[in-house]
Amino acid sequence: MRRVKALILSYLILTGLWLVLSEVTRNEFIIGSLVSATISLIFSSRLAILENVKLNPKALFCSIKFIFVFLRELFKSAIDVAIRVLSPSLPINPGIVKVRTKLHSKLGRIVLANSITLTPGTMTVEAKGEYLYIHWIDIKSDDIESATVAIVSTFEKHLEVMYG
Amino acid sequence: MVEYAYIIFDIAYYISLIAILLSFIRFYLGPTAADRVVALDVITICGINLIIQIAMRAGRIVYVDVALVYALLSFLGVISVARYLEGGL
Amino acid sequence: MPEIFALILLIVISLGAAVYAVFTKKTITALIASGIISLSASIIYLLMAAPDVAMTEATIGAGLTTVVFLYAMKHVKGGEDD
Amino acid sequence: MIKYLLVFVAIIGIGYIFLPFVMEFSTPTKLNPLATSYVQGSVNELNMPNVVTAIVVTYRGLDTLGEVTVLFLATAGVGFLLKRKHDMVNHRRKCSEILCTGASLLTPLIVLFGVYIFAHGHLSPGGGFQGGVVIASGFLLLVMANISFHFSHNLIHFSESISGFIYVLLGLAGLVLLGANSFLDPRYLPAGKWLDIVSTGAVPIIYSIIGIKGGSELCSVIDSLQHGGTEL
Amino acid sequence: MLFIASIISLLGALFLFLGSMGVLRMPDVYNRMQAGTKATTLGTMMTLLGIGLANTAWLPKILLLILFVLFTNPISSSALARAAHFSGIKLTDRSIRDNLADDKVEEQDA
Amino acid sequence: MMVLICGLLLMLIGIWAMLIKKNIIRIIIGFSILDTGTHLVIVAIGYVKHATAPIVDKAVNISQNAEGGIQVLGKVVDPVPSALVLTAIVIGLAVTALLLSFAVRLYKVGNSLNINDYEELKW
Known part of the structure; x- marks a missing residue:
């Protein structure tokens, strides 16, 4: 079925x-x-x-909301990159951190990884099971939990409804 | 207003040409192979823009198909070089 | 005539990439340079009003040429024997 | 050092031979008679908008047959030179999950786009060769993303030979149905409406067959380059 | 309408310019990739959207083009970043931590 | 004109790379540059000033005459060189693959890619 x-x-x-x-x-x-x-x-x-892919009205509503959230984050990220490039001292503070996702389906994970790549200052380097390794241009927190809250949770709550 | 619109389209066209030139400089300087592949990626994406702008100037919708081919296949070259570099080809 | 500037830029880029492909020490860099030559040649074909040729060059040059060279280089252990 | 000098002299010589041809060439302002007749003939006789396709498939159809043969010979040469290794041991590094899932999602799109290109070869730019290359690229993506993926040899050889056979058969159909001097003439099917996908006689069928043939040949080139080359 | 479309297109071209500027200025591969992916994706989207709004008959194909770019661009840059990390290209001296390298060392010990 | 010169220069650079390089793979890269230059020259010969692509749709100026035939009024470029180059590019890829398989085979036999190590055919 x-x-x-x-x-x-x-x-x-x-x-x-x-x-x-x-x-x-x-x-x-x-x-x-x-x-x-x-x-x-x-x-x-x-x-x-x-x-x-879930096909109920709630998921549909969530996907529309997700598109808007995603576009907003994309705008923020491009402007963020522009500010970093234009400032003469290059204010970067980069490194690779490890975060954890709750999504189980492959489709959800790839959409999450792509969204993370396109959001401000973060880029997915490697995905191993439920852990994602992320290159962060401006590290603010050290341990897994706070990094997860800072990077993943914006998209995860919508994607969980959409793809489970 | 409309006559200014075409001038602004022209300016956008010139700016995307300069973008191609800048990434070509990175290709020329880049110390490692990965830097050069990043430059190739950026040049391809600017090339998609350039193709669409040429199509608009020529007024032919048939040119858009070429840009579609690049959008679907350009990442194949990047991925193949990446798999070669990490030893997975 | 804004098209003429694009033509000049593409010609400069393709010639520069060709000279670079000859001069560089590493084979893989020459390969990436030939990818850039293929891209600029494809846009030049488009400016010469030959979209069929441009599409052929795009399909061949975007993936397959690079991959064929890379498979051969895998068999000859990197191909650096100069 | 003397070798570099010789090479330099040779390059200058070749450039000097070709320079007058380049310098005296002036871009024409109107089309020559042969090309004009091709354009009018393609639009009026064949009802086909894309003149390049009309030349490749119909007016210069025998050339295309020859070129398909050259492609087949080159493929056979590659397959002969790089014999396939029997015990296949993979030392390749696994790809990441992102690329694996992305390849599974993108390959159907790429194959659909390839089919679009060769089914619309008579209306928009593109055609058999390009569509075949796009399909081969789609399968190449699977090869690069999945370690365990292999081409089925029997399928490749079957589609290659059967499409070559059908191509010649479709050419002979013109000879049978339309009389002498009409090998590869597509007008035995109705011309159809202007700018419709089912139009211009047998041209879409012929170009699709060329696309399948070219795609399977390039797949076989990739396959022989990927494994093989160890056995002498 | 045409005027708004041209303004959107100009903004997109500016983002493209800033993206390639970032590719030129950033110190190591990973940061170059960050600039190259985000700014050029948004730049391509806006430039194409401007042209699609200028002639409405092209809009479906251009939306499709945007979708393809949006899907393929992050995958390729992520694969390239992984390859760069595995082939041993170091992060720049200004970076703070590298959890992936730590995990790889642990795997080799175990 | 400019494209013609560019194609000629690309051809010369390709021949130069083929003559000067000792690594076989680099020679084949030079061959592919030569290929691209030749295609550029052939396409540039077929160009007509201020002409558009030879695909007759709504963007090209056409007129119907009395018998129902269509007359193409708008300028289009010469389609014959396009049709030639179209197949030549695909064949160029196949020939490149053939050359590369020769190179791989030579490497398996002689364990070297340097062209000076193969002296059997020297006179």
């Missing part, structure tokens, strides 16, 4: 992609849905990570 959900979800995503790439006509729809059905059957074992 969960496998079927992943298949249908990947089929819908790929067909939508095809229709965005080309114009929306009847022939395009027929050929595009054939192609995406074939591809999602071929890659069904790899696309099984889509199983963890």
